[in-house]
Amino acid sequence: MTITLEQRLDAFRRLDEAKLTFARRDWFPGTSGNLSIKLSDEPLQFAVTASGKDKTKLSPEDYLVVDGNSQPVEPTALKPSAETLVHAVVYRVIPTAKACFHVHTVWNNLISELYFGQRAFSIQGQELIKGLGIWEENARITVPIVENFADIPTLASAIEKVITPEVPGVLIRNHGIYAWGDSDFAAKRHLEAFEFLFEYHARWLQLRQAAVAAP
Numbered sequence: 038m039t040i041t042l043e044q045r046l047d048a049f050r051r052l053d054e055a056k057l058t059f060a061r062r063d064w065f066p067g068t069s070g071n072l073s074i075k076l077s078d079e080p081l082q083f084a085v086t087a088s089g090k091d092k093t094k095l096s097p098e099d100y101l102v103v104d105g106n107s108q109p110v111e112p113t114a115l116k117p118s119a120e121t122l123v124h125a126v127v128y129r130v131i132p133t134a135k136a137c138f139h140v141h142t143v144w145n146n147l148i149s150e151l152y153f154g155q156r157a158f159s160i161q162g163q164e165l166i167k168g169l170g171i172w173e174e175n176a177r178i179t180v181p182i183v184e185n186f187a188d189i190p191t192l193a194s195a196i197e198k199v200i201t202p203e204v205p206g207v208l209i210r211n212h213g214i215y216a217w218g219d220s221d222f223a224a225k226r227h228l229e230a231f232e233f234l235f236e237y238h239a240r241w242l243q244l245r246q247a248a249v250a251a252p
């Protein structure tokens with residue numbers, strides 16, 4: 038399938054929008070994070086952030102289009118995100134995913150480390166779980182956590198083994214979260230819901246500890 042220039046520019050414009058929204062929240066410290074929007078399924082092609090860019094800024098060299106092997110679909114001086122393979126895995130395992138966003142925050146890092154022993158973080162009875170598209174009464178969600186393998190194919194393979202359509206995200210230990218959705222709007226909503234749940238839980242643990250320690 039041929040991707041038109043209009044489709045490509047529309048994806049880049051929507052990535053700009055998501056990027057600036059997350060940048061305002063300081064979700065891209067030290068050039069971390071990467072974003073993608075799927076352009077076609079067969080063959081898999083998606084627009085992805087170029088590697089190492091300051092994601093708080095806009096430039097004409099922020100994005101490129103890659104295939105399922107993380108290779109640029111046309112000659113370019115831009116390097117795709119070092120973690121492009123993770124996006125490819127998400128699109129392959131979750132065919133409904135149309136956008137995939139990755140951010141590093143203090144809250145997602147704290148939760149990933151605190152619960153790495155269980156390889157998962159679970160939370161129940163929070164209204165914001167509905168933000169993940171899960172509407173059942175008193176729902177409980179479980180977000181898988183994988184080791185932060187430096188070798189990206191190893192990391193992607195670990196992620197491939199644990200992600201499911203039920204919960205649209207995965208934590209990487211002391212690294213960050215990948216969240217996806219069936220549109221860029223849904224992926225953003227999921228990311229925001231996850232971040233709320235992580236911050237709520239970490240703060241609740243702190244307050245509970247302080248209350249127990251109080252004379």
Ligand SMILES: CSCCC(=O)C(=O)COP(=O)(O)O
Binds near residue numbers: 067071
């Ligand atoms: C400086 S953050 C280390 C790399 C990383 O985890 C990340 O999300 C950004 O990598 P990219 O190649 O997408 O810029």
Ligand SMILES: [Zn+2]
Binds near residue numbers: 070071120141212213
């Ligand atoms: Zn990262």
